[in-house]
Amino acid sequence: MTKNSSIYWNPLLETMDREKLRNLQLKKFKRIFEWAYNNSPFYKKLYRDAGIELGDIKTYEDIKRVPKIDKGMLRNTQSKEPFPYGDMLAVPLTEVTEFRQTSGTTGTPVYQADTWQDWEWWSECWAYILYAQGYRDTDRLFLPFGYNIFVAFWACHYAAEKLGCEVVPGGVLDTEARILKMQELKCTAFAATPTYVLGMADTAMKIGIDPKSIGIKKITCAGEPGASIPATRKRIEDAWGAKVYDHIGATEIGAWSYMCTVQKGLHVNEAFFLVEIEDTETGEIIEEPMKSGKMIITAFDRYAKPCIRFDSKDVIRWADYDCECGRTFRCIDGGVIGRADDITKVKGVLLAPTAIEEVVRDFEELSDEYEVIVTKKGDIDDIMLKIEIKPGCESRKEDILKRLKDQLRVKTNLGYKIEVHPYGSLPRYALKAKRFKDLRKH
Amino acid sequence: MTVDDKIDKIDEKIREIKEAAGEIERLGGDIEAIKKNLVRLRASVKMLELNVSDVKMVM
Numbered sequence: 113m114t115k116n117s118s119i120y121w122n123p124l125l126e127t128m129d130r131e132k133l134r135n136l137q138l139k140k141f142k143r144i145f146e147w148a149y150n151n152s153p154f155y156k157k158l159y160r161d162a163g164i165e166l167g168d169i170k171t172y173e174d175i176k177r178v179p180k181i182d183k184g185m186l187r188n189t190q191s192k193e194p195f196p197y198g199d200m201l202a203v204p205l206t207e208v209t210e211f212r213q214t215s216g217t218t219g220t221p222v223y224q225a226d227t228w229q230d231w232e233w234w235s236e237c238w239a240y241i242l243y244a245q246g247y248r249d250t251d252r253l254f255l256p257f258g259y260n261i262f263v264a265f266w267a268c269h270y271a272a273e274k275l276g277c278e279v280v281p282g283g284v285l286d287t288e289a290r291i292l293k294m295q296e297l298k299c300t301a302f303a304a305t306p307t308y309v310l311g312m313a314d315t316a317m318k319i320g321i322d323p324k325s326i327g328i329k330k331i332t333c334a335g336e337p338g339a340s341i342p343a344t345r346k347r348i349e350d351a352w353g354a355k356v357y358d359h360i361g362a363t364e365i366g367a368w369s370y371m372c373t374v375q376k377g378l379h380v381n382e383a384f385f386l387v388e389i390e391d392t393e394t395g396e397i398i399e400e401p402m403k404s405g406k407m408i409i410t411a412f413d414r415y416a417k418p419c420i421r422f423d424s425k426d427v428i429r430w431a432d433y434d435c436e437c438g439r440t441f442r443c444i445d446g447g448v449i450g451r452a453d454d455i456t457k458v459k460g461v462l463l464a465p466t467a468i469e470e471v472v473r474d475f476e477e478l479s480d481e482y483e484v485i486v487t488k489k490g491d492i493d494d495i496m497l498k499i500e501i502k503p504g505c506e507s508r509k510e511d512i513l514k515r516l517k518d519q520l521r522v523k524t525n526l527g528y529k530i531e532v533h534p535y536g537s538l539p540r541y542a543l544k545a546k547r548f549k550d551l552r553k554h
Numbered sequence: 555m556t557v558d559d560k561i562d563k564i565d566e567k568i569r570e571i572k573e574a575a576g577e578i579e580r581l582g583g584d585i586e587a588i589k590k591n592l593v594r595l596r597a598s599v600k601m602l603e604l605n606v607s608d609v610k611m612v613m
Contacts, residue, residue, distance in 0.1 A: 122605050124561070132612040139611045229597040236601045384604070413604055 119437065121243035125383035126439045133440060134172065137386050140412035142169050145178065148418040151202035154189050155418065175386070175421075176397060180408055182423040183214075186222045186364060197225045203416045212263040214363045215544060224263070224363050225416045231270070233384075233413050234263075234366060238271030240381055241370035244437070245332060245357040247301065249276030254299040256282040256290040256312070258542075263363045265303050268332070277301075287315045294326055301330045306338025306348060307545040310480040313351035324353035334359045335544050337466050339371070340378065340447025343473035347480065358447050360426075365419050366411045369444065377431040377443030386410040387444075388421075389428060392452060401432035402445065406452040425452040427464070456550060458486055459493045461525045465548040468497065471519045477505040477512050481538040481547075488552040496529045503535055558613055565607045571599050 120126045128136070148155035149166055159165070162179045169175060189198035194205045201208075203225075210226040226234065247253070253272045257264045259281060272279045280297060282290045291312060294302065304312070309331055313323045331354050333339035339348070339358035348356045358378055361367035368385040369378040380387045389398040389405040398405045407426045411419040431445035449455075450464040457463070465484060472482045479500035487494045497520070501509060513530055520528050555563075575592050582588030 124557075124606065124609050128609075128612075135612045136608065140608065227597075228593055229600050232597040232601055233604070236604065383608075 119244075120439070121240045122383075126240070126441060128383070128440055130440055133382055137382060137412075138169075138172050138175070141175055141386055141410060144410065144412050144414075144418055144420060145169055147415060148202060148420055152200055152418060154192075154198070154200040155202070155420065175388075178421050180421045180423045181419075183219070183222060183364070183425075187220050190223055196223050197417060200417055201225055202418055203227055208416055211261070212266070212363055213261050215262055222364055226414075227416045230414050230416050231267075234267035235270035235274055237361075237367040237381060237384055238267045239274050240384075241359050241367060242268070242271055242275055242277075242332070244370055244372040244379070244439075246330060246355075246373050247272065247275055247277055251275075251277040251300045251329075252280065252297060253277045254280045254282050254290070254294045254297070254302040256285070256287075256294075256302060256304055256308070259283040263361075264335070267361075267367060268303050268334075287312055288319055291316045291319070291321060291323075291326070294328070295321060298327055300328065301332070301354075302328060303332040303334065305335035305541075305544060306333045306344055307336060307480075307541045309333060309348050309356075310344075310351065311540055311542070313348070314480065323351050326352075328352050328354040330355045330357065332357050332359055334361060337447045337449070338469070338473075341466055341470050341473065343470050345375075347473050347476075360448055362424065364417075365409055365422060365424065366414060368409060368411070369447075372435065372437045372439065374435050374437050376433065376435055377445045378447055379435065379439055379441040379443055382441045384412055386412065387428075389430065390423075398430070401430040404429045404449055426450075427452055427455055454548060454550075456486070458495050458526060463524055463526065467524050468520065469547075471516070471523050472497075472499065474519070475512065475516060477502055477508060478516075479535055479538075481540065483538055484548045486548075486550045486552055493552065494529065495526060496531060498531045498533055498538060500533050500535045500538055561606060561609055561613065564602075565610055568599060568602050568607055571602075572596070575599070 146166055149159055158179055164177060189200045190196060192198040194201060207227045208225040209228045210231050212224045213221040255265050255269055269279055280299060282293060285293060316323045331348065331352060333356060338344040339356050345356050357371040359367065360369040360378060369380050371378050388408040390408050391398050391405045404427050407424045407428050409422050409424055426448045427450045428444045428448055431443040435443050450466055455462060455464050468484055472478055479502055481500055483498040485496045501512060509532065516530065517528065520526065575595055578588060579592055
């Protein structure tokens, strides 16, 4: 229908004129707002208490008046009927076909209900991601994840099927068996967290298989910010000889952002989501590029448990560049830079854990694993970095440590105590890694 | 045919599918195999609406 349509899943939306796109967002916001007001007791009370009624959303500016929700509210509503979702549910329980829950990294897990239509929507969002990353019906995609209560790559599976890819579910296999199966089937792609992708490369080498020899062409990462951190992405691409693409999503939101084959920023799927970036100090919505704030997000087309102005606590920033791919969906720069509750002051300096990862992963003499521990001794903050030096590089330990300390000081303005641990002794993670531990709060 | 004309035409066809689904449901009565498969069909049709019919809102 339009020029170069083959690189877009849907050129009608992905190349839509910005003014039309903004207008579409307003109309879709009104639609989901009215749905939630009319069908979810939780939302109806929330909006009535805030003095907002049906018909009050007339302009884009009016959206800012709509109360935000957060994870605490999602948890609290679960104590109400209907079990186990609570009164945020906006459809009869008999229409719910899917249960998933959040990982519980930041507290009690949130239970997520989806109807079959919502589930189709999940895979539609993922279809945009996979198509933009070059997946086609010639791909054989391996999915090495647990297929359990966490949403993880479930929708990726369904979306890949929708695209016509051949999907190999690597569910209960262990890492070695997964690698052997990918090799045997000559898989062309796989999707996992960056931590696990690196762990798989490590395991492959241990069993005598060079990951590059398997023939993987592309890897889609999610669940952690790694694939948007240049040093980590390079490490993965070097290990596998494949292109690595990032994607961001969340159980309670949906799959809202993706890197395309240009590999610059991450496009926000603005036809399906409204992303607002809020200044954490002033509460104002940030429109200007490269200024960080926390993300407030709305999913326009998710009906069972609507997600309207959800304060995700993810810190992001609009990019100051347009992507060469021709999509008009805005990009965020550097993926999720941190969590509003993770970005913390250490010794009076604002620190984002991703900045440490960027430095560590840039040292080819260091293993993929590291750990950062912040403690307080008296009134003084103390920051410790635990690392592993790769076998064969130990003789250069003093030089490595000196360069590492220098780089950390340059990138984060902080001095670190560094502990070198034997190779293979730091914890390995299959899903989301917890490498930053701030023990001052406990 | 312009892009807008094509969107109009596709939207018209989507509405015809929805009407046909309603008719099948009425004819099927209590037959579960019909009712439950129509849930799936309607979910797919909804995705067509999100991708095409919604564009009409801003044409």
